[in-house]
Amino acid sequence: MLRFQRHILLLQRVNRLVKIKNTIIPRPFCTSTSNIDNELLNIMIPSSRKLDKEVHEPQYYQSKTLDDLELKIKQKRPENSVELAKVFEDLDKYITIENLPKVLFFFHNNQIATSIKAHIIGGAPDINSIVATSTIITKIFGTKYGNFNVLENDSEDFALLNSLLNQCYNSIKDVSFAELPLEKLVPLYFLLQKYNGEVLNKDLVNFLKLKMILHVNDTTSFELIFGILKGKKLTPDQYKTVFKKASELLPNLSLNDSASLMYNISITKERPLPLLQEIAQHMDFRKDESLTFKNLVKLAASLNSLSFTNTFIIRIICKQLIDNVNVFDDPNKLSSLFTSLSLMNCGSNAVWDLAEKWLNNNYRDVSLQNAIPLVMALSKVNSSPKTIEMPLNYFSNLITIKSFSNSNSWLRYVHAMTIFGKLTPRMAENVLKEEFINDLFDGKAEGVKTFLLTLIAQIDCSARNELAGFDRSNFSLNKYINSDKNLTEEMINVLYDKRAKNFVKRADVAIRRIVGSEKKCSGPQLVGGGILVNNIISYTPNNEVQIVDDWNKVINGSGKKFGFVYISNRQMMRDPETSLCVKENGTISLKIRLLEKLGFKVIRIHEYDIDRNVSAVGDIDYIKEEIKKHLIL
Structure with missing residues (x-):
């Protein structure tokens, strides 16, 4: 009182x-x-x-070391689900691959599984506690196993995880969206995605996936966007929702985060072109920022995966590579980066001078795994073999078919060495064997087979015309084509895309009008065992184009003959600074070299030159000028 x-x-x-x-x-x-x-x-x-x-309030489970946390637990064990969740929240910072043995010892030594069974599985825990516990236990065992597929169904770890995730699902499945602890559920969802948690509880994973998509509309976190894109395949509408939110948040992204967004989109196998263009424009705005080496490599790879060759981004990649190559010390990443740039037809002289210099300085020390892709990249961009003579000779003597894990890689390497003029009889014999080609074609679609045959045909033609005394090839294109289409037509379909076919048609029409008769030009022909020449004209000693009834006689004869090669923009290297086509790629260069070996005077007709013309008259005038370089009409 x-x-x-x-x-x-x-x-x-x-x-x-x-x-x-x-x-x-x-x-x-x-x-x-x-x-x-x-x-x-x-x-x-x-x-x-x-x-x-x-x-x-006393914070019993805030620790500075794992030993410190263990001491606190020995002094006072968690008495309920809330206290147990606090233990796990503190334990989280110690869970790494390097620290895993200590974490597992802590887990077993302190009988944490018993506490989980008592306070979570066998108790009545609140949602926050069970989600926190489920997240950390998933992280521990995910780090331990790498993939939950390897968990045996009768193991103690499987039983604990299965029971815990079942309890988690049952505790949240009927809770309204507004009452769900979404910020706590996001990490759990990403961990289950990463370690294939569907094998433990598919219902929980699908439930969380749906809630994450709903959460996208309210989020300002790009980590959530990245995590969802890395996860299981979404429906078209779900992708549309995620891409829309990514577009809204894009202005706040750094250059590195923009590169990560591009990479995460690429792994979905979707191609949202408007968003990709927005990202490219944003990256150009942020171009003065620095990219990490890892993101630089991923960005280049993602552009290839998306078939999105953007001048702005390629320019950024080239500049950052040139400025920072001295600090890029991972040969594997560097080789991958050069390979990606070659596949995008990057024609930067500075970049390829850098690649040649790097290969000359490191070819004896770098692994074949890293050197071979770089050799193939340099062949694609039509580098001069004289600039890398020593590495090419070194690899020619060292590398054999046994150095490769599959037929396709060996074929690409041999074709690269053929471009450089370094084909050997041993290489040719290996590639032209029927057993090798059958293995190469196993499981391949017809279009892919046709493309691979174009490479084999070039190797075969080079072996017979550039290797002294080589006559051991019985290679025939027709033997390996299973198609109702004309072989030449099939080859054109593989080598030219839809846009380039229009260019081919315009060039054919112009040539027919120039010579005045269809009998004076051959149309597309396969020569030298499988080399496509788009058109042929023959001329008399008086430099008059002649009517031809049998084109095989002209092709195989020693008379004067023109071979027209139609070079599409896709077969050209582009300068990233100007976006202009600067030179043919290595495959076209090899084709021209082989046609000259077969006795043709080669006339190059470029798509970018035809594109400049606004009428058929312009096409005729352009091709006339190209012919006049060799023959006075």
Whole structure:
């Protein structure tokens, strides 16, 4: 009674000293006087010094080391699901691959599984506690196994995870979206995606996936966007939702995050072209920022995967590569980067001078795994073999078919060496064997087979015309084509895309009009065992184009003959600074070299030159000028 009266007097005194807004919230069912004491004290002291009950509450499981956390547990074991969840929240920072043995020892030594069974699986935990526990246990065992597919169904780890995730699913499946602890569920979802958690609880994974998509509309986190894109395949509408949110958040992204977004889109196998163009424009705006080497490599690879060759981005990649190559010390990543740039038809002289210099300096020390892709990249961009003579000779003597894990890689390497003029009889014999070609074609689609045959045909033609005494080839294109289409037509379909076929048609029409008769030009022909020449004209000793009844006689004869090679933009290397086509790729260069070996005067007709013309007359004038370089009409 006396204590109550003291409080009344104290309240009256305080009422005269404090502002009206500082009121005490009545607590009619409170039997403790400590709440009144704290509220009075909070009113009477400055706000900066007010008591924070949570801060001053004992934090039993905040540790500085794993040993420290173990000591705290020995002093006071968790007595309920909330305390157990606090243990896991603190344990999280110690879970790494390097630290995994210590974490597992901690887990077993302190009988954590028993605590989970008592307070989570066998108890009535709140949602936050079970989600936190499920997340950390998934992380521990995911780090341990790498993939939950390898978990044996009768193991203790499987039983614990299965029971825990079942409990988690049952506790959240009927909760409204507004009441779900989404920020806590996001890490759990990403871990289950990463370690194939569907084998443990498919219902939980699908439930979380749906909620993550709904959460996208409200999020400002790109980590959520990245995580969803890395996960299982979404529906078209779900992708549309994620891409729309990515577009909204794009202005806030750094150059590195923009590169990560491009990469994460590429792994979905989707191609949202408007978003890709937005990202490219944003990256151009952020071009003065630095990219990490890892993101530089991933960005280049993602452009190839998306078939999105963007000048802005290629320009950024080239500049960052040139500026930072001295600090890029991973040969594997460097080789991958050069390969990606070659596949995008990057024609930067500075980049390829750098690649040649790097190969010359490192070819004896770098692994074949890293050197071979670089050799193929340099062949694609039509580098001069003289600039890398020593590495090419070194690899020619060292590398054999046994150095490769599959037929396709060996074929690409041999074709690259053929471009460089470094084909050997041993290489040719290996590639032209029927057993090798059958293995190469196993399971391949007809279009892919036709493309591979164009490479084999060039190797075969080079072997017979550039290797002294080589006559051991029985290679024939027709033997390997299973198609109702004309072989020449099939070859054109593989080598030219839809746009380039229009260019081919325009060039054919112009040539027919120039020579005046269809009998004076051959149309597309396969020569030298499989080399496509787009058109042929023959001329007399008086430099007059002649009518031809049998083109095989002209092709195989020693008379004067022109071979037209139609070179599409896709077969050209482009300068990233100007976007202009600067030179033919290595495959076209090899074709021209082989046609010259077969006795042709080669006339190059370029798509970019035809594109400049606004009429058929322009096409005729252009091709006439190209012919005049060799023959006066």
